[in-house]
Amino acid sequence: MGTQVILQARTSSKRLPEKVIKLLNGKPMIERQIDRIRNSKRVDAICIATSDSESDDIISEIGLMIGVDVFRGSLENVLSRFQIISKDSTHENIVRLTADCPFVSPELLDAMIDNYENSDYDYYSNTLNRTFPRGLDVEIFCAKALNKLSEFELTQSEIEHVTMGIYSRPDLFKLGNFSQSENLSFHRWTVDTESDFEFVAWVYSKFQGCETEFDQLEILQLLKQHPEKINYEVPA
Numbered sequence: 001m002g003t004q005v006i007l008q009a010r011t012s013s014k015r016l017p018e019k020v021i022k023l024l025n026g027k028p029m030i031e032r033q034i035d036r037i038r039n040s041k042r043v044d045a046i047c048i049a050t051s052d053s054e055s056d057d058i059i060s061e062i063g064l065m066i067g068v069d070v071f072r073g074s075l076e077n078v079l080s081r082f083q084i085i086s087k088d089s090t091h092e093n094i095v096r097l098t099a100d101c102p103f104v105s106p107e108l109l110d111a112m113i114d115n116y117e118n119s120d121y122d123y124y125s126n127t128l129n130r131t132f133p134r135g136l137d138v139e140i141f142c143a144k145a146l147n148k149l150s151e152f153e154l155t156q157s158e159i160e161h162v163t164m165g166i167y168s169r170p171d172l173f174k175l176g177n178f179s180q181s182e183n184l185s186f187h188r189w190t191v192d193t194e195s196d197f198e199f200v201a202w203v204y205s206k207f208q209g210c211e212t213e214f215d216q217l218e219i220l221q222l223l224k225q226h227p228e229k230i231n232y233e234v235p236a
Contacts, residue, residue, distance in 0.1 A: 135189025
């Protein structure tokens with residue numbers, strides 16, 4: 001069976017261009033995230049899914065430099081990147097992560113992969129009913145469900161957002177949600193804006209030398225000491 005992380009990345013973000021290669025304690029954000037993913041005990045492989053645009057050459061170069069598989073495909077049709085990777089892979093389970101979430105938690109990944117493999121869900125995430133900070137998002141699904149989307153006439157949003165075609169069809173796919181007891185969804189730990197990056201860089205600066213080890217609890221303890229630094233998620 002096996003589990004592969006597909007890490008979605010591009011440099012052409014409109015709000016904060018090149019955010020995934022901005023430096024955190026001297027390393028590109030995407031590399032920091034991969035370092036953390038590699039601490040997972042349940043992830044068997046990692047593949048960066050980026051575009052064939054010249055602007056994403058740098059992402060490909062970083063991936064190859066640190067020994068991670070890289071697939072390059074359509075800039076606009078993100079779903080197609082995932083489908084091609086999954087068809088060429090021997091791994092049945094896919095974890096979708098995005099490269100603007102450098103606090104990714106290996107412990108959370110392991111717990112959710114364990115639960116998923118002991119269930120009959122087609123799609124399992126902690127985003128259907130959010131209790132985790134935005135930026136600790138994990139989506140797990142089977143290659144079969146992903147490739148079944150080819151049977152439907154998908155919207156542009158479903159093509160761009162990869163898993164939307166699955167979770168928006170609960171009559172066809174079995175969905176599951178992973179929650180924690182305390183609702184911390186008001187925290188914003190992803191990077192879309194300069195202020196988001198400043199927050200993330202500040203947190204990383206407090207964990208120099210142990211960048212792969214700090215987790216949700218340690219960040220929350222830090223924020224209890226510095227509540228003025230909380231980066232709030234703005235309700236949609």
